[in-house]
Amino acid sequence: MKEVIKRYKYLIVVLALNLLVITVRPETGIAACSFSGRNLLNFLVILAPVFILIGLMDIWVERELMIRIMGNQSGLRGILAAFLLGTITAVPLYALLPVAGVLLRKGSRIANVLIFLCSSAAVRIPLLLFELSSLGWEFTLVRCAANIVVIFAIAFIVDWLLSEEDKEQMYESDDLEKYAKN
Template identity: 25%
Template structure:
């Protein structure tokens, strides 16, 4: 449902934008379309890689399995495992929160849950090819690396506070 909303809103924006742009200046609009096409082409290989990776991951790590694997883990190893799992998986947030809640229900600690949510949202192992393509290797690795450390930090703090 969230995906549908995104699709509708972003396409309306794009159509309104390009129409208005053509109304204002045809030359500039054609140039904009050219930029769009070039961007799409240069992104294509990264997109295919992501599609294949996501297929494999989702095919093998179904939500029930994740919750079983991480559910009864706590302590530092639980946090580590949850951070890695969250970094690798790509799950829409609408699914992610119920999944995390079920982790807690099946015995995971709050720290494990926090680590999982934070790396899940902030780090995209699967979308790395795309991020590197757009932002370069150094920035991508820095962002994802530091986010990982932050996630563990937040998890530990939350374990103390809650």
């Protein structure tokens, strides 16, 4: 029971919030729910291939290989690999997190996982053209350049602020492990 509540805690809170809005402001509430419903479909369409890839990666990519590419000793090459992997991906942040989870699970360096996450969120090559056309090349160029510097700053600062204990916990707390055993 406790497990169930823990698992559905956010969902329950959010649905209650939606219900509240529906009772107080029916129009807004119903509009929000139908919007979310449509989004749910969209989201499943994006997530299906992401999870297929995660599953394949989990089974086929050896831990040793991932450690060589993006692990603690991977140095500049690992940083570049994480950055490139991030910038070519254009899925929403919530779909990236499971990917980050698998990267961690396979032994990637924490800074590299963060570089992957941040670069994918802030500098998406597939979306650059779009930004270019709506905001102009000067703005896009400067914003991206500044963001790239910031990505590395964030990744290394977080990595530096985490203690060894925190890091160990990050590698262990991954609850995918629990599911993989079933």
